[in-house]
Amino acid sequence: xxLLCLSISHHTAPVEVRERLWLSPEEIVKTxxxxxxxxxxxxxxxxxxxxxxxxxxxxxRLPHESLIRELIKQKNAGSVVHESHFSVxxxxxxxxxxxxxxSGIESMVLGDVQILMQVKEGYxxxxxxxxxxxxxxxxxxxxxxxxxxxxxxxxxxxxAVSVGYAAVELAERIFENLRKKxxxxxxxxxxxxxxxxxxxxxxxxxxxxxxxxxxxxxQLARVLECSTIPFDRFRESLADADIxxxxxxxxxxxxxxxxxxxxxxxxxxxxxxxxxxxxPRNIDPAAGKLENVFLxxxxxxxxxxxxxxxxxxxxxxxxxxxxADELHSLELWHASLQSTPTIxxxxxxxxxxxKGEVEKNINRFGEKDRExxxxxxxxxxxxxxxxxxxxxxxxxxxGPTERLLSVNVIRRIFGLDHDNAKxxxxx
Amino acid sequence: xxxxxFLNILLPFxxxxxxxxxxxxxFADTPWAKSSKRWILLSVIGTHIVYLAARTTAFSHPxxxxxxxxxxxxxxxxxxxxxxxxxxxxxxxxxxxxxxIPFFFQLVSSLFIKDLLEVPEILRSNYFGxxxxxxxxxxxxxTLSAVYGFLYLMLYHEIKQTRFGAVYRKLPSLExxxxxxxxxxWLAFFFLAAAMLAGVVWLPQAFSDFSYADPxxxxxxxxxxxxxxxxxxxxxxxxxxxxxxxxxISGFVISIFSLTAVxxxxxGFHRFN
Numbered sequence: 001x002x003l004l005c006l007s008i009s010h011h012t013a014p015v016e017v018r019e020r021l022w023l024s025p026e027e028i029v030k031t032x033x034x035x036x037x038x039x040x041x042x043x044x045x046x047x048x049x050x051x052x053x054x055x056x057x058x059x060x061r062l063p064h065e066s067l068i069r070e071l072i073k074q075k076n077a078g079s080v081v082h083e084s085h086f087s088v089x090x091x092x093x094x095x096x097x098x099x100x101x102x103s104g105i106e107s108m109v110l111g112d113v114q115i116l117m118q119v120k121e122g123y124x125x126x127x128x129x130x131x132x133x134x135x136x137x138x139x140x141x142x143x144x145x146x147x148x149x150x151x152x153x154x155x156x157x158x159x160a161v162s163v164g165y166a167a168v169e170l171a172e173r174i175f176e177n178l179r180k181k182x183x184x185x186x187x188x189x190x191x192x193x194x195x196x197x198x199x200x201x202x203x204x205x206x207x208x209x210x211x212x213x214x215x216x217x218x219q220l221a222r223v224l225e226c227s228t229i230p231f232d233r234f235r236e237s238l239a240d241a242d243i244x245x246x247x248x249x250x251x252x253x254x255x256x257x258x259x260x261x262x263x264x265x266x267x268x269x270x271x272x273x274x275x276x277x278x279x280p281r282n283i284d285p286a287a288g289k290l291e292n293v294f295l296x297x298x299x300x301x302x303x304x305x306x307x308x309x310x311x312x313x314x315x316x317x318x319x320x321x322x323x324a325d326e327l328h329s330l331e332l333w334h335a336s337l338q339s340t341p342t343i344x345x346x347x348x349x350x351x352x353x354x355k356g357e358v359e360k361n362i363n364r365f366g367e368k369d370r371e372x373x374x375x376x377x378x379x380x381x382x383x384x385x386x387x388x389x390x391x392x393x394x395x396x397x398x399g400p401t402e403r404l405l406s407v408n409v410i411r412r413i414f415g416l417d418h419d420n421a422k423x424x425x426x427x
Numbered sequence: 428x429x430x431x432x433f434l435n436i437l438l439p440f441x442x443x444x445x446x447x448x449x450x451x452x453x454f455a456d457t458p459w460a461k462s463s464k465r466w467i468l469l470s471v472i473g474t475h476i477v478y479l480a481a482r483t484t485a486f487s488h489p490x491x492x493x494x495x496x497x498x499x500x501x502x503x504x505x506x507x508x509x510x511x512x513x514x515x516x517x518x519x520x521x522x523x524x525x526x527x528i529p530f531f532f533q534l535v536s537s538l539f540i541k542d543l544l545e546v547p548e549i550l551r552s553n554y555f556g557x558x559x560x561x562x563x564x565x566x567x568x569x570t571l572s573a574v575y576g577f578l579y580l581m582l583y584h585e586i587k588q589t590r591f592g593a594v595y596r597k598l599p600s601l602e603x604x605x606x607x608x609x610x611x612x613w614l615a616f617f618f619l620a621a622a623m624l625a626g627v628v629w630l631p632q633a634f635s636d637f638s639y640a641d642p643x644x645x646x647x648x649x650x651x652x653x654x655x656x657x658x659x660x661x662x663x664x665x666x667x668x669x670x671x672x673x674x675x676i677s678g679f680v681i682s683i684f685s686l687t688a689v690x691x692x693x694x695g696f697h698r699f700n
Contacts, residue, residue, distance in 0.1 A: 292669060
């Protein structure tokens with residue numbers, strides 16, 4: 001398997017290096033043909049915020065350094081990125097690495113679901129650019145299948161692993177449909193922004209932002225395409241909100257239990273979900289004791305995240321088993337690629353010998369026996385070839401390595417490589 | 428073995444398979460169970476319809492003349508009401524908790540049911556069949572609303588106490604559970620109204636000792652009014668969430684009291700023998 005993988009990721013390089021080698025789709029499309037010019041027969045390249053990886057089919061003689069230099073040259077990043085920032089994988093190891101990446105167990109956020117989509121996008125770019133060929137057309141769909149199996153057969157991708165997403169996940173356990181709900185985000189800091197983004201991602205029905213600095217609220221509202229209200233009036237809209245995310249730096253509670261109780265009196269809908277991710281806390285903890293009010297602070301959400309990360313880690317061995325299983329199938333497929341030409345070469349060689357011997361000796365037989373000689377010699381050859389061909393075709397019990405070894409032994413015993421080389425020389 | 432005896436043995440097994448499939452889907456996410464549980468339940472409900480029709484035809488009376496006939500009818504109406512709610516809400520995760528009830532009812536019924544050819548003429552009436560079936564459908568819906576109410580309270584406390592176990596992970600959202608419970612209350616309200624209407628028209632003609640002071644009638648009217656008031660309050664005020672679920676469970680407890688204690692302890696024309 002002449003597969004080569006060059007990978008620069010959070011495992012091998014800090015962010016200031018990785019960001020220099022991040023490639024846009026346009027840059028990927030420009031770089032792919034360059035890899036073919038250097039001697040690769042096929043190539044797929046993808047780039048995310050945590051990794052840039054090149055998968056190439058080579059003749060085994062192309063030094064990986066030249067490809068690394070090409071990648072660095074494309075981004076003009078020679079002053080920051082060095083060869084030592086790359087991991088290099090070859091053959092089945094490279095395929096196994098791709099399968100692990102697609103499964104999310106190589107991701108910074110363990111079990112990340114986005115990586116599979118990003119790998120698919122990278123593959124699609126190579127398909128469009130015409131740089132993905134026979135081998136990569138089989139390898140990448142196998143990787144997608146591995147990623148899908150990992151997520152359906154294990155829980156590697158379940159449970160929120162960020163505070164913002166944990167809050168949204170909790171909201172989904174309370175409310176049936178977030179599209180019909182109204183959210184109020186108090187604050188425009190990073191955590192509030194991320195949580196609001198997750199809510200937008202879940203198609204929250206209505207999103208309103210309030211912040212002490214109106215300008216920052218307006219900026220965030222433009223990004224999230226939502227409305228704002230002045231900070232001194234947000235309590236008035238509390239009765240209309242189903243979800244309240246509070247994340248501002250204050251010394252006292254900006255929402256007291258009385259504020260929440262008053263809002264409940266004017267509400268016509270069910271539960272009120274309050275998320276307090278501010279430190280010191282923004283919402284009076286006594287509000288959580290009110291009926292149909294669900295209040296969570298940063299500690300609760302962090303504990304949820306920690307527990308989910310722990311559960312995801314426990315799934316790694318199960319995912320590794322899926323990766324090994326899919327890698328085994330890939331190697332069997334690859335070994336079958338070797339056996340088919342060997343079967344053809346062996347059959348052709350035996351037929352050549354048979355024909356030659358029949359032609360040399362055919363005059364020793366009478367007219368009426370000649371047809372019988374043809375038949376008998378063909379039968380003898382077929383019987384001799386039956387066992388080795390059947391083994392090469394159906395030897396599924398043997399592993400891919402053993403099968404490849406057997407194919408090589410058969411090639412040597414019958415001198416098939418020598419025969420081919422001789423024919424090449426003659427040509 | 429005739430068809431009735433065969434189906435009588437088959438039905439508890441059918442419900443057991445349905446409970447097993449819903450349980451495997453809920454607790455173990457087993458793919459075959461997830462894809463086939465609904466079809467299994469539909470087959471069992473279909474078989475139950477054939478069984479009830481065969482009994483009615485063979486014995487020339489609706490299957491509601493003994494406690495064990497009522498139990499098989501209850502098993503049918505509960506599973507059918509669950510199927511309707513599952514189809515309407517699209518939520519298929521609560522079947523395990525519900526279907527244990529019809530399984531238990533059908534098991535007891537199949538073990539003790541007798542083939543009665545001789546029943547009082549009054550019990551052969553179609554009015555009687557409609558009255559009892561509507562009442563039992565109402566009580567089945569009450570049972571469902573209580574189970575959903577109970578699941579709601581379990582999930583409510585898990586979320587409030589930040590205990591995120593299997594109930595948290597697997598059950599539908601609080602809002603969804605509440606919606607299913609309220610839908611069951613509407614069904615109960617409708618069927619009890621139908622049962623009472625049929626009763627008021629037919630019972631005075633059928634029973635010479637009919638009395639509007641009958642304890643079961645009073646109990647049913649009380650439950651019907653309670654649910655009616657709760658549904659009205661839910662529409663006009665803040666009677667949502669936990670309060671509504673407590674009403675659902677309370678209605679069930681009162682219904683059980685009305686069906687059992689009143690039936691066994693107090694005398695009147697309105698009881699199963």
